[in-house]
Amino acid sequence: MHNQYIFTAEVPSNIALIKYWGKRDLALQWPENDSLSMTLDSARTQTSAQIAASGPDMIRRADSQGVVTAYTSGSDKAVRHLAFLRRELGFSAALEITTHNTFPTGCGIASSASGLGALTLAAIAAWTGSASLTELETADFPRERLAYLARMGSGSAGRSLFGGYVTWHAGSSPSAQRIEPLAVDWPLTDIIVLVSRQEKAVGSSAGHLSVRSSPLFLPRLAGLPARMRLVEAALAAHDLPALGNAIEAEALEMHAVMLSSEPRLDYLQPRTSEVLAWLRQQREEHGLAAYFTIDAGPNVHIICAPHTAPEVVRRLNAAFPDLALITDRTGQGPLLYRRPTH
Ligand code: DP6
Secondary structure, eight states, X not given: OOTTEEEEEEEEEEEEEEOOOOEEETTTTEESSOEEEEEEEEEEEEEEEEEOSSSSOEEEEEOTTOOEEEESSSSOHHHHHHHHXXXXXXXXXXXXXXXEESSOSSSSSOHHXXXXXXXXXXXXXXXXTOOSHHHHHHTTOOHHHHHHHHHHHOHHHHHTTSSSEEEEEXXXXXXXXXXXEOSOOOOOEEEEEESOOSOXXXXXXXXXXXXXXXXXXXXXXXXXXXXXXXXXXXHHHTXXXXXXXHHHHHHHHHHHHHHTSSSOOOOXXXXXXXXXHHHHHHHHHHOOOXXXXXXXXXXXXXXXXXXXXXHHHHHHHHHOTTSEEEEEEBOOOOEEEEEEOX
């Protein structure tokens, strides 16, 4: 047993440039379409796991105010994922888990991506006694397998297991899915405009199930392969205007599907639209090279080159003094380490 050590995983969030929105198979977590994301750097979940003296599993989650909630059973996504991992991998030891995010949860920064990713890594590290990602690989858990397991907890979590830019290919069958990093070295900045810190009323998992009720969904699917090629080419060429045009169209299209689904999903708020209109005006009038994307929430992610970021922040602060900003950048992916319990 490895109960004299605590195993800590830090897994970053990611921002999808081509969105995963819709599941072909719920149980097998098979997405309707390929997606592509940029792994972030400082927006992370830090999760520690150690073998418990006796069961059941205990997950303690601290919120941004440090208030801790404990979970041992029930419908919590993390508790269910731990049960899945145990079934799938055949580990029996109960775990004591503590976890916290470095950013507010449920606000359009994908907390389930970093959260379920970090849980997957920390739990498997504790069960196998692995002190690093290299040791996990030796214990028969290469990165692709970890990404597969994380994806079963939350689809977008699979992409957070790699750094840089990551594609998730849906493949022609659930078992043909692939998650892999792109060979692109292009640091970009993501300035997240916090229009709201409220938890969203409808989580993504529920939203994924209603996509086919939108008359816009099939046309969207038909157009996505071409957009994916465009985004991959723009990333390879470091062509920000081409990337920006494609990701803005993509975000608006996903929200058009959401807004025309039954039940309707309206994540956008008046301030969201204000920020989008402002950004377009900044581009047109001042040549500001910055582009937006939006996830399943009201907050706006503004993507730009690192050298443009201070100017974007300065202008945002002047135009929207009441809105908080989180500035993040392309990150290297997860970390794993171990320390003694005493
Ligand atoms: C809009 O990965 O949160 O952020 O698989 O049900 O956990 P589950 O869904 P989730 O969906 C993310 C949706 C999105 C787009 C994306 O990240 O690709």
